[in-house]
Amino acid sequence: MAGENPLDLKKFLERSTAKTSLTDLQSKGVQNVRVLDQRTLERLMQDAVQKVLSGRAGVLSDSEREKIYQESRKELDRLVREYGTMKKQNEAAAMDKNTLLTELENVQKQLQVTRNMYEEKIRQLEARAGKGGADPAHLAQMQQQVQALQAQAQHAFQQGVQSQERYISELKERNESLEGEIVSLRQNQHAVAASAATEGLLAKKLEELASRDDAIADRISKVFAKTVEGLNRKIASIKAGSVGSDDVEYRASEQVLDNLLKEEIESNLGTVSSQPKVSQKSMDDRLSKLKNIQASFGKPKPEGEEKKE
Amino acid sequence: MGRLGKGLDVGTVNLVAAEEGDDGQIALRNQRNAFIEIPVEDESTKSRLTQLKVPYVVFGKKMYVIGDTAFDLANVLNKNLRRPMKDGLLSPREVDAIPIMKLIIESILGQPREQGELCYYCVPAEPIDSELNVAYHRDVFNSVLVKIGYKPNSIVEGQALVLAELAEDDFTGIGISCGGGMHNISVSYKSLPCLTFSTSRAGDWVDSNVARVLGVKPPKAQLIKEKKVKNIQKPSTREEEAVGIYYRELIKYTFANIAEKFRNAENMPEFPDPIAVVMGGGTSLIPGFIDLVREEVKKIEFPIPIREIRHAEDPFYAVCKGCLMGAMTAQA
Numbered sequence: 001m002a003g004e005n006p007l008d009l010k011k012f013l014e015r016s017t018a019k020t021s022l023t024d025l026q027s028k029g030v031q032n033v034r035v036l037d038q039r040t041l042e043r044l045m046q047d048a049v050q051k052v053l054s055g056r057a058g059v060l061s062d063s064e065r066e067k068i069y070q071e072s073r074k075e076l077d078r079l080v081r082e083y084g085t086m087k088k089q090n091e092a093a094a095m096d097k098n099t100l101l102t103e104l105e106n107v108q109k110q111l112q113v114t115r116n117m118y119e120e121k122i123r124q125l126e127a128r129a130g131k132g133g134a135d136p137a138h139l140a141q142m143q144q145q146v147q148a149l150q151a152q153a154q155h156a157f158q159q160g161v162q163s164q165e166r167y168i169s170e171l172k173e174r175n176e177s178l179e180g181e182i183v184s185l186r187q188n189q190h191a192v193a194a195s196a197a198t199e200g201l202l203a204k205k206l207e208e209l210a211s212r213d214d215a216i217a218d219r220i221s222k223v224f225a226k227t228v229e230g231l232n233r234k235i236a237s238i239k240a241g242s243v244g245s246d247d248v249e250y251r252a253s254e255q256v257l258d259n260l261l262k263e264e265i266e267s268n269l270g271t272v273s274s275q276p277k278v279s280q281k282s283m284d285d286r287l288s289k290l291k292n293i294q295a296s297f298g299k300p301k302p303e304g305e306e307k308k309e
Numbered sequence: 310m311g312r313l314g315k316g317l318d319v320g321t322v323n324l325v326a327a328e329e330g331d332d333g334q335i336a337l338r339n340q341r342n343a344f345i346e347i348p349v350e351d352e353s354t355k356s357r358l359t360q361l362k363v364p365y366v367v368f369g370k371k372m373y374v375i376g377d378t379a380f381d382l383a384n385v386l387n388k389n390l391r392r393p394m395k396d397g398l399l400s401p402r403e404v405d406a407i408p409i410m411k412l413i414i415e416s417i418l419g420q421p422r423e424q425g426e427l428c429y430y431c432v433p434a435e436p437i438d439s440e441l442n443v444a445y446h447r448d449v450f451n452s453v454l455v456k457i458g459y460k461p462n463s464i465v466e467g468q469a470l471v472l473a474e475l476a477e478d479d480f481t482g483i484g485i486s487c488g489g490g491m492h493n494i495s496v497s498y499k500s501l502p503c504l505t506f507s508t509s510r511a512g513d514w515v516d517s518n519v520a521r522v523l524g525v526k527p528p529k530a531q532l533i534k535e536k537k538v539k540n541i542q543k544p545s546t547r548e549e550e551a552v553g554i555y556y557r558e559l560i561k562y563t564f565a566n567i568a569e570k571f572r573n574a575e576n577m578p579e580f581p582d583p584i585a586v587v588m589g590g591g592t593s594l595i596p597g598f599i600d601l602v603r604e605e606v607k608k609i610e611f612p613i614p615i616r617e618i619r620h621a622e623d624p625f626y627a628v629c630k631g632c633l634m635g636a637m638t639a640q641a
Contacts, residue, residue, distance in 0.1 A: 252404045257449060260407050261456045267366040268359045269416040276336040279623060283335065283634060286476040290638055293480060293500050
């Protein structure tokens with residue numbers, strides 16, 4: 001309820017107890033009551049509650065501890081998964097790089113073969129032209145063919161070069177990307193290692209906290225249970241004295257006792273009693289000492305009546 | 310005739326009576342405070358029991374064997390004993406047992422030597438760990454003793470032990486009566502009880518725990534405790550070990566409570582010198598008990614210096630002798 005102090009024990013006690021007059025109690029046959037004042041009750045309960053609250057402060061509850069542990073575990077799992085993915089990507093990238101290098105070598109070989117072929121053709125044509133006897137028209141045609149072949153060879157060479165350049169540029173990009181990934185992976189590896197170490201420390205700390213927390217909680221719980229139990233007993237006793245208790249224990253009345261003790265019982269106790277044990281040591285010294293001490297106090301009788309604390 | 314006044318130790322397990330005889334010696338009689346029902350048979354059964362010196366009573370339509378024989382029978386027949394008292398006090402559930410107890414008391418105390426002879430009987434101090442009330446217990450025993458012809462007066466059990474055993478210390482020190490149902494503690498200064506209280510863990514607590522761990526009935530556990538333990542400090546069998554463990558716990562519990570009471574009690578006298586602690590009662594009779602107490606007390610921080618812990622000169626009868634001393638001092 002808003003505005004109401006949840007630890008208002010005074011109010012709680014006022015609400016939970018009943019008042020009764022001494023005359024009422026006397027009329028119910030209650031001659032003596034043990035009195036536990038409200039302030040003491042309040043103090044006992046406040047102490048118990050404060051112990052619980054102060055004991056709980058600074059340590060984690062079960063659910064908080066479990067939450068931290070679960071979150072930490074989740075983060076570690078994520079980092080481990082990420083590391084696995086990165087590792088696979090790294091391996092795939094390394095394979096890509098090798099494939100590209102092989103392809104480049106093939107292209108270069110093809111280019112060389114094509115170039116060699118065109119050069120051979122040109123050489124053959126030039127040789128044929130140089131032998132003479134050829135008609136000029138045919139020679140012109142041959143020269144055109146040689147020029148076309150040279151152009152084709154040049155084109156093929158340029159294409160090869162361009163293709164190589166593309167591969168090289170692509171490889172450079174991939175390499176740069178891979179280097180970035182490797183740096184990132186290394187960083188992640190460090191993070192994972194650091195996280196694992198932190199997780200270990202955290203787990204250890206949590207265990208320590210848990211055991212300390214459990215021990216404190218256990219102690220508090222025992223103290224609290226004992227206090228509450230004592231208070232309940234005392235409140236029950238106060239209630240019983242004021243309004244009467246349901247838990248009435250039967251005790252024989254004076255009249256019943258008198259009748260019971262009058263009964264004649266058949267027994268052989270008188271005839272089978274054994275001889276008494278005899279203590280040789282006289283009590284005289286002790287008795288006179290006791291009498292002297294009691295006389296010094298002005299109390300002749302060691303009544304021994306219970307001295308109430 | 311010896312000096313007037315009699316003492317009666319009303320214990321959960323034993324009833325003990327003391328009086329001074331003609332020769333100045335102290336006569337002590339005891340009977341186990343227990344009985345067991347047996348089938349009522351013919352007159353010959355009663356004769357046989359009498360010949361065997363087995364005490365019995367016939368009450369209503371039932372026949373009971375009383376005392377030590379009842380204890381032995383319970384063990385032989387593996388039955389539980391009927392005990393009129395529980396936790397040091399008369400059990401309100403055992404109302405029927407009151408006439409039987411009266412008979413037992415009469416048999417050990419005898420008739421008063423003159424009308425209104427004083428009889429001091431012990432009562433437990435207020436327990437600190439239970440809600441039991443001493444008033445009913447005291448009222449019943451007052452009635453019983455009045456019925457027999459005595460003028461009864463109660464004395465706190467722990468203080469009776471102090472009177473019997475601490476004369477050399479000017480009746481200053483701590484008396485601990487280790488009974489079956491309770492441990493009764495009295496802190497005395499020059500015969501005045503400054504602090505008295507009782508705890509409800511005692512011999513019966515040991516018996517019930519030993520019975521539980523060994524899987525036997527409490528009378529059997531009691532028999533083991535009373536007859537089979539050679540040295541409680543050095544157990545050599547499983548049974549001895551079980552008894553030893555619970556005895557150790559019992560001692561710890563009692564002394565921790567005494568220490569706590571000392572710390573919290575108001576108006577406690579300042580003892581100028583270290584004091585003596587004297588222990589008695591049936592539960593203290595087990596061999597090695599006092600050494601075990603000394604060992605355990607060393608482990609706790611006791612709030613006042615203790616000069617010595619010793620066994621009563623006559624541990625079983627000490628409380629009864631204290632009651633007798635009370636009666637004889639008052640009678641004179």
